[in-house]
Amino acid sequence: MIVAENVEKRFGETLVLKRVNLRVEPGEVVTILGASGSGKSTLIRCINGLETLSGGKITVDGHDVSTKAGLVAARRASATVFQLFNLYPHMTALRNITLAPIEVLKLPKAEAEARARALLDKVGLAAHADAYPQQLSGGQRQRVGICRALAMQPRYLLLDEVTSALDPEMTGDVLRILAELAADGTTMVFVTHEIEFARHISSRIVFLEQGELIVDLPTAQFFAEDGGLAVPRIRQFLSKMKKD
Amino acid sequence: MRYADFTPYDIILLLQGLGVTLALFIGTTLIGLAIGLLLAVVHHYRIPGCRPVIVVVTEALKNSPVLVQLFLVFFGIPAFLHIRMTPVEAATLTISLNTAAFAFVIFRSGIESIDRDQIEAAKVFGLNRSQILRLVIAPQATAFAVGPLVGILVNQLQVTSLISVIGVFDLTKIGNILNLRTLQPFIVWAVIGLIYYIAAKTLAHVGGRIEAALRKSVKWGGI
Ligand SMILES: Nc1ncnc2c1ncn2[C@@H]1O[C@H](COP(=O)(O)OP(=O)(O)OP(=O)(O)O)[C@@H](O)[C@H]1O
Numbered sequence: 066m067i068v069a070e071n072v073e074k075r076f077g078e079t080l081v082l083k084r085v086n087l088r089v090e091p092g093e094v095v096t097i098l099g100a101s102g103s104g105k106s107t108l109i110r111c112i113n114g115l116e117t118l119s120g121g122k123i124t125v126d127g128h129d130v131s132t133k134a135g136l137v138a139a140r141r142a143s144a145t146v147f148q149l150f151n152l153y154p155h156m157t158a159l160r161n162i163t164l165a166p167i168e169v170l171k172l173p174k175a176e177a178e179a180r181a182r183a184l185l186d187k188v189g190l191a192a193h194a195d196a197y198p199q200q201l202s203g204g205q206r207q208r209v210g211i212c213r214a215l216a217m218q219p220r221y222l223l224l225d226e227v228t229s230a231l232d233p234e235m236t237g238d239v240l241r242i243l244a245e246l247a248a249d250g251t252t253m254v255f256v257t258h259e260i261e262f263a264r265h266i267s268s269r270i271v272f273l274e275q276g277e278l279i280v281d282l283p284t285a286q287f288f289a290e291d292g293g294l295a296v297p298r299i300r301q302f303l304s305k306m307k308k309d
Numbered sequence: 310m311r312y313a314d315f316t317p318y319d320i321i322l323l324l325q326g327l328g329v330t331l332a333l334f335i336g337t338t339l340i341g342l343a344i345g346l347l348l349a350v351v352h353h354y355r356i357p358g359c360r361p362v363i364v365v366v367t368e369a370l371k372n373s374p375v376l377v378q379l380f381l382v383f384f385g386i387p388a389f390l391h392i393r394m395t396p397v398e399a400a401t402l403t404i405s406l407n408t409a410a411f412a413f414v415i416f417r418s419g420i421e422s423i424d425r426d427q428i429e430a431a432k433v434f435g436l437n438r439s440q441i442l443r444l445v446i447a448p449q450a451t452a453f454a455v456g457p458l459v460g461i462l463v464n465q466l467q468v469t470s471l472i473s474v475i476g477v478f479d480l481t482k483i484g485n486i487l488n489l490r491t492l493q494p495f496i497v498w499a500v501i502g503l504i505y506y507i508a509a510k511t512l513a514h515v516g517g518r519i520e521a522a523l524r525k526s527v528k529w530g531g532i
């Protein structure tokens with residue numbers, strides 16, 4: 066379980082996250098919605114330890130990310146897929162995927178590669194194992210990014226706008242894979258602007274407004290007239306999203 | 310045969326001089342690259358207090374004449390610290406540090422050329438500092454650095470000729486000796502120049518091959 070308690074994050078004078086509370090149980094898909102600059106990425110980066118907390122506490126399966134040993138354990142439990150893929154450009158797709166399993170999980174090379182090839186096959190990239198990121202399209206790169214995360218066999222998948230750098234066609238490919246993962250029971254924390262998709266795969270939706278987590282509801286209730294839509298800010302946000 | 314004539318033995322003298330020049334060049338290159346790399350890594354990790362010192366010292370080394378540095382080391386250090394220093398020691402120390410200063414700048418920009426994002430990804434996937442340095446940063450920084458490094462080293466090879474001034478028997482010093490004996494400066498210095506030229510061209514060629522091989526194994530189009 067991922068638990069964030071009263072999480073605060075400040076950059077200099079500005080408070081970017083304000084007493085945020087969030088729980089993600091195994092098997093859930095929790096989508097984080099919010100306007101640009103509301104702190105979604107920052108929250109994800111606090112969970113995977115790329116930002117240090119200014120206040121509050123985050124634990125992943127009980128491991129406190131603000132301690133050194135806790136962070137190591139928390140990072141083993143989760144894996145991140147990045148908006149801009151963040152692949153290692155000097156490594157092939159296969160090596161991108163096997164790097165951490167070999168170096169961190171100490172998996173034998175043959176086993177790591179077999180696993181990586183199976184994952185690539187699953188996302189339709191079996192033929193591209195030896196391609197370098199530069200030789201792949203954005204959508205293909207992001208699928209490699211997803212394989213790289215899954216190769217760690219994480220209990221939690223953290224995804225920050227993983228389709229927003231892709232054109233619509235490629236977005237479809239990536240979303241299909243994520244939908245499959247969700248159907249398989251993969252636990253995900255998902256930041257996205259794809260509202261319809263979020264509605265389709267999420268068990269819960271939370272809404273960040275200027276660093277405050279103002280709504281946390283099961284998906285159906287979030288989109289209900291007497292639920293999330295009753296909050297003016299959310300109604301406004303959703304109608305703006307529909308227009309875009 | 311007059312004393313002033315060229316003799317077959319002069320070829321051996323030249324080869325000896327070339328040997329000293331190459332040995333000094335290779336030695337100072339290895340030491341200089343190692344120190345330069347170390348400085349770049351220390352700089353990268355922002356070890357407290359180190360950054361300004363490194364920057365000031367390397368800037369001083371890059372922006373003052375090597376001959377002046379050589380005199381400072383050969384005459385200055387013994388006078389100041391009351392230690393004895395042979396010409397070869399002084400030459401090795403000076404050129405190693407000078408090479409280190411240039412190598413530092415190149416390695417630093419090599420490291421800085423790497424996208425922060427991938428380093429964050431490596432961290433999140435649980436790689437530790439030394440793994441990130443070895444597996445993510447070093448290969449890319451090396452591919453970036455080889456070209457400029459070869460350029461610097463070709464230049465440093467010529468710079469080694471300055472050590473003849475403090476009495477190291479390198480190729481230039483041998484040229485001096487032959488010149489004084491034969492009084493044929495045009496021939497002597499043309500031959501010496503040609504030998505440096507061939508050495509430098511060979512170095513550039515080998516460097517080019519290494520660079521091409523590195524770029525082939527890292528096919529990404531970024532740099
Ligand atoms: N390293 C940083 N230094 C200073 N301010 C930052 C830093 N990172 C983020 N911020 C600020 O924190 C706020 C929240 O940023 P964040 O990236 O979390 O927003 P977001 O909800 O992910 O937005 P978007 O939808 O555009 O990705 C923004 O105002 C941003 O300018």
Ligand SMILES: [Mg+2]
Nearest residue numbers: 105106107226
């Ligand atoms: Mg963001």
